[in-house]
Amino acid sequence: MSDDAAFHRAADQLIAAGRFLFERGWVPATSGNFSARLPGDRIALTVSGRHKGRLSRDDILIADMAGNSLDARKPSAETPLHVSLYARLPHANVILHPHTVESTVLSRVSGERIAFQSYELLKAFPGIKTHETTLNVPIFPNDQDTQRLARTVDGYMHQHPRIPAYLIREHGFYTWGEDIDAVLRHVEALQFLLTCELELRKIGR
């Protein structure tokens, strides 16, 4: 596949993902950002401030693995979080970052992690074969210094390389996968699990 074809394929997948997430209320008001690994140590990345439900190819830029835009457009302020994940996880090829109500609310009222226990849908995540397990998803404090936040996340992932996602407090979550289908499955599964936990709290459990 040529470089152009690889970019167009990745951009079109991110555009479709943006529509899917926006329709569910998971990327309101231009929030969130998406990326995909490209051949030649580059990534496709959403341009800062664009509406994620109405993306076009013009809203996706190409950056190097240090997060520097390779054209004149400005990458998302959260670019360091994307490039550090790609550096840490060779099998991660797509990253989605929604800002959902459930992740925002639950991260506000939880400690340093949320433990998802005994849910059948845990099997949506790689390496989980049974409901008889607990998935600990960490919550990091929000930080406008995203280089510093990326270092915090990377330090955690050095110790816990198998986590499929993390939350940022009062902000949203990041998840990743080997391709667009895998990462969308992780978004949907995490949203389901977060919604279950929120519903449990509503009924006092």
Ligand SMILES: [Zn+2]
């Ligand atoms: Zn964000």
